[in-house]
Amino acid sequence: MTMHTSRRDVLKGGGALVVSFSFAGNIGEALAQGAKPLTLTEVDSFLAIDAGGEVTLYSGKVDLGTGVATALPQIVADELDVPLNRIKLIQGDTALTPDQGTTWGSLSIQIGGMQLRNAAATAKAALLQQAAERLGAKREELKVADGVVSAGNKRVSYGELIGGKRFALTLDHAKPAPAKDPKDYKFVGKPLPRVDIPEKVTGRFTYMQDFRVPGMLHGRVIRPAAIGATLESVDEASIKDVAGVVKVVREGNFLAVVAESEWGAIKGAERLKASWSKSQTLPEAAKLWDEVRASKVVKDEVTSNVGNSAEAIAQAGAKTLKATYDFAIHTHGSIGPSCAVAEFKDGKLTSWSASQATHNLRKQLATMFGIPADNVRCIYIEGSGCYGRNGHEDAAADAALLAKAVGRPVRVQWSRADEHGWDPKGPPTLIDLRAAVDGAGAVTAWESEFFIPQQTAGSFNVPLVAATLAGMPAGEDIAPGNIFQNSAIPYKFANVKTVCRRLASTPFRPSWIRTPGRMQNTYANECFIDEVAAAANADPVEFRLKFLDPNDKRGIEVLDRAAALAKWDKRPSPRRDQQGDVAVGRGVAYCKYELMRTYIAAVAEVEVKRSTGDIRVRRFYLAHDCGQIVNPDGLRNQLDGNVIQTLSRTLIEELKYDRSAVTSLDWASYPILRFPQIPELVYDLIDRPNERPWGAGEPSAAVVPAAISNAVFDAIGVRLRSVPFTPDKVLAATKGAA
Amino acid sequence: MAQRKSLNVNGKAVRITVDDPDMPLLYALRDNLQLHGPRFGCGLAQCGACTVHVDGKAVRSCVTPLSSLSAQQKVVTLEGLGTPERLHPVQRAFIEEQAVQCGYCINGMIMESAAFLARTKKPTEAQIKDALANNLCRCGTHARIVKAVMRAAGA
Numbered sequence: 001m002t003m004h005t006s007r008r009d010v011l012k013g014g015g016a017l018v019v020s021f022s023f024a025g026n027i028g029e030a031l032a033q034g035a036k037p038l039t040l041t042e043v044d045s046f047l048a049i050d051a052g053g054e055v056t057l058y059s060g061k062v063d064l065g066t067g068v069a070t071a072l073p074q075i076v077a078d079e080l081d082v083p084l085n086r087i088k089l090i091q092g093d094t095a096l097t098p099d100q101g102t103t104w105g106s107l108s109i110q111i112g113g114m115q116l117r118n119a120a121a122t123a124k125a126a127l128l129q130q131a132a133e134r135l136g137a138k139r140e141e142l143k144v145a146d147g148v149v150s151a152g153n154k155r156v157s158y159g160e161l162i163g164g165k166r167f168a169l170t171l172d173h174a175k176p177a178p179a180k181d182p183k184d185y186k187f188v189g190k191p192l193p194r195v196d197i198p199e200k201v202t203g204r205f206t207y208m209q210d211f212r213v214p215g216m217l218h219g220r221v222i223r224p225a226a227i228g229a230t231l232e233s234v235d236e237a238s239i240k241d242v243a244g245v246v247k248v249v250r251e252g253n254f255l256a257v258v259a260e261s262e263w264g265a266i267k268g269a270e271r272l273k274a275s276w277s278k279s280q281t282l283p284e285a286a287k288l289w290d291e292v293r294a295s296k297v298v299k300d301e302v303t304s305n306v307g308n309s310a311e312a313i314a315q316a317g318a319k320t321l322k323a324t325y326d327f328a329i330h331t332h333g334s335i336g337p338s339c340a341v342a343e344f345k346d347g348k349l350t351s352w353s354a355s356q357a358t359h360n361l362r363k364q365l366a367t368m369f370g371i372p373a374d375n376v377r378c379i380y381i382e383g384s385g386c387y388g389r390n391g392h393e394d395a396a397a398d399a400a401l402l403a404k405a406v407g408r409p410v411r412v413q414w415s416r417a418d419e420h421g422w423d424p425k426g427p428p429t430l431i432d433l434r435a436a437v438d439g440a441g442a443v444t445a446w447e448s449e450f451f452i453p454q455q456t457a458g459s460f461n462v463p464l465v466a467a468t469l470a471g472m473p474a475g476e477d478i479a480p481g482n483i484f485q486n487s488a489i490p491y492k493f494a495n496v497k498t499v500c501r502r503l504a505s506t507p508f509r510p511s512w513i514r515t516p517g518r519m520q521n522t523y524a525n526e527c528f529i530d531e532v533a534a535a536a537n538a539d540p541v542e543f544r545l546k547f548l549d550p551n552d553k554r555g556i557e558v559l560d561r562a563a564a565l566a567k568w569d570k571r572p573s574p575r576r577d578q579q580g581d582v583a584v585g586r587g588v589a590y591c592k593y594e595l596m597r598t599y600i601a602a603v604a605e606v607e608v609k610r611s612t613g614d615i616r617v618r619r620f621y622l623a624h625d626c627g628q629i630v631n632p633d634g635l636r637n638q639l640d641g642n643v644i645q646t647l648s649r650t651l652i653e654e655l656k657y658d659r660s661a662v663t664s665l666d667w668a669s670y671p672i673l674r675f676p677q678i679p680e681l682v683y684d685l686i687d688r689p690n691e692r693p694w695g696a697g698e699p700s701a702a703v704v705p706a707a708i709s710n711a712v713f714d715a716i717g718v719r720l721r722s723v724p725f726t727p728d729k730v731l732a733a734t735k736g737a738a
Numbered sequence: 739m740a741q742r743k744s745l746n747v748n749g750k751a752v753r754i755t756v757d758d759p760d761m762p763l764l765y766a767l768r769d770n771l772q773l774h775g776p777r778f779g780c781g782l783a784q785c786g787a788c789t790v791h792v793d794g795k796a797v798r799s800c801v802t803p804l805s806s807l808s809a810q811q812k813v814v815t816l817e818g819l820g821t822p823e824r825l826h827p828v829q830r831a832f833i834e835e836q837a838v839q840c841g842y843c844i845n846g847m848i849m850e851s852a853a854f855l856a857r858t859k860k861p862t863e864a865q866i867k868d869a870l871a872n873n874l875c876r877c878g879t880h881a882r883i884v885k886a887v888m889r890a891a892g893a
Binding site: 198203210244266335383413645674678 | 769
């Protein structure tokens with residue numbers, strides 16, 4: 001297949017447009033000829049067909065290792081009736097691809113794919129219209145196969161009809177063009193192999209970390225010894241013996257070494273003597289949750305309010321349950337530390353990075369350097385998986401600053417400690433819950449408060465580290481993502497109030513990590529509903545089904561199917577029939593993602609060793625309904641990732657720090673799950689070809705922590721309310737429960 | 739001081755110029771020889787992304803100084819293990835099992851597994867998991883990786 005194209009290829013846009021691969025190349029000329037359309041409302045923004053019939057897709061949504069570089073062409077191949085190997089994909093290039101929003105929130109298929117489907121369906125209708133005229137046939141007489149339209153023995157190809165010319169057609173994504181009947185799909189719904197894997201397993205793939213441009217230098221940053229510290233002095237002579245050092249770049253508190261070779265930059269950065277002021281801005285780790293609770297609240301966001309929960313709880317006779325849950329600070333933990341290349345030429349910046357948001361990065365870089373956004377081009381190159389906004393954008397800012405300082409292209413590769421120490425973090429989350437249960441076991445009230453950082457003015461701009469350190473325009477936005485989602489619950493109780501207490505500040509620069517907020521909130525909600533079910537002496541699955549909206553058939557089905565898949569043992573939790581050191585249990589969790597899309601239910605089977613507190617997950621079952629499945633094998637691959645990565649986060653991960661800085665600076669101090677700890681994974685994929693596709697890259701992560709906590713409770717009767725569920729916490733909770 | 743260093747990489751004798759004889763092999767492979775297989779992940783021998791074979795043994799190239807290698811020692815990278823046209827059985831198995839998400843760690847998974855299978859003919863699933871216990875994957879591809887190695891072992 002030829003879908004994966006090198007970015008060194010000359011890219012063909014609409015008409016005679018030829019854009020070279022770097023800003024410094026022919027883009028000015030191309031713009032002068034009339035730039036390739038980039039709006040969301042034109043077919044030409046999304047696709048072009050050349051004279052040879054080759055289709056080029058322009059996607060603002062990018063493949064982060066999730067498989068959408070295969071799935072998006074599958075969608076278009078069906079809609080256009082072209083072979084998959086005649087489609088190539090350009091991703092995340094601000095000069096070429098429309099701004100379809102950041103690649104986040106499991107929206108690449110749901111939004112990006114549907115915009116491409118609409119563009120393809122619109123283009124095809126126009127091509128058929130032209131073909132009917134050209135062939136002198138009626139529209140309904142036409143047949144299409146492999147990009148060739150025929151009527152009887154007369155034929156015309158897409159290349160002959162449109163080759164190189166623009167479609168000049170508008171799109172309305174609210175009213176998409178009629179699309180193909182799913183029963184006629186040849187590609188969608190098939191487990192087609194991913195296009196990138198052969199190159200990745202043979203060392204032929206070019207990751208961001210492999211990307212080089214001519215004349216390029218290597219930069220390494222030296223971050224402050226403490227967050228908020230001031231750079232007091234730098235002894236440049238300390239690295240005079242390091243070969244190849246070109247320049248020590250110092251801008252305020254931004255410090256870096258630029259060298260001819262990567263190893264020279266590494267040695268220079270390691271050996272450079274610099275002194276920093278003392279700074280202690282972080283809370284005492286042992287008192288984190290007190291700090292979170294005591295943080296100033298800037299806004300109470302009521303995410304659901306039904307009846308009068310306060311009154312119902314206050315009512316005499318009601319049995320009231322209360323619990324507090326917390327979820328630790330996590331780092332993205334990409335295996336490849338962030339990397340970027342930048343070139344400044346004639347006041348114009350070209351930035352190559354693995355950013356999941358090149359269009360937004362372009363604006364941030366323009367602000368940082370005080371230049372018009374038109375003078376910045378950001379080009380996506382796939383890097384190590386990022387799972388959210390990690391350090392890629394910061395590395396891009398580092399590289400841009402250094403490229404400007406030395407007047408040559410610079411590649412910045414972060415060290416492992418840079419990545420662990422300075423990527424933005426998933427903020428600590430604290431959740432209080434209360435419920436009232438009446439004598440008949442009915443839930444009369446549910447209340448919750450989520451202590452989570454604010455999002456300043458709807459911002460998704462995570463300030464760029466280099467801009468902040470160098471005193472360049474960076475802003476002070478707090479942008480943790482849409483972390484209020486799934487604070488409200490899918491259960492229909494008479495009185496419900498859920499409130500997000502948005503905090504003025506949080507200890508580390510926050511951003512989004514896979515399933516942001518939805519994971520933490522679903523964990524608390526789905527553990528607490530289990531507590532309520534146990535108080536009512538009810539089976540946890542039956543209890544949930546009792547309170548789900550009876551009209552929400554897909555939700556009920558996904559829960560039923562998860563229970564069937566796991567051969568759910570119907571009874572209240574906990575089990576009380578196990579005496580030995582090792583106890584087993586099963587736990588369930590359910591989520592309707594953002595209460596409006598993908599449905600997931602999970603069952604975890606765990607073993608708990610009472611004497612040590614060790615939890616082993618034996619099997620993990622998932623039932624999953626994301627509507628139309630585009631590539632079932634790609635979906636399974638994503639579900640593996642959701643479950644395994646979240647098991648790691650749930651059982652092990654917790655960022656360590658002192659009053660000055662992160663101290664989890666490598667994999668020894670921030671361990672993640674290893675092969676011997678991987679459970680058996682069992683899925684039931686519910687395919688609904690006639691429904692619209694929803695996201696699958698993160699929803700199933702939401703149910704993992706609660707399913708495990710609930711299974712541990714089932715096994716040993718101890719409720720785990722603090723992620724990660726380390727052996728120490730299991731032992732402490734056991735002691736507390738005794 | 740720039741100096742010449744002779745290596746045998748993927749079956750070919752190569753000479754490179756380096757400033758530091760103790761530079762780790764990883765940088766020679768990636769920067770001097772433009773190979774993409776071995777990857778920088780931690781520089782601390784903790785994650786395995788940089789794994790190559792030296793005389794058939796899986797070695798962490800990020801902590802292997804060039805000075806420790808002779809020109810006779812055979813260094814093999816992912817590129818030398820097999821090509822898209824002539825895949826090594828482990829590479830083929832990874833494609834067949836689609837055992838890749840982002841793929842950044844996969845070099846290490848394949849190189850470690852290939853060395854392991856060369857000395858362990860009929861491994862159990864538990865043995866494979868133990869053999870890969872010091873290779874980290876963040877995407878959560880572990881289950882497929884184990885299946886791929888089982889497949890490559892003919893199990």
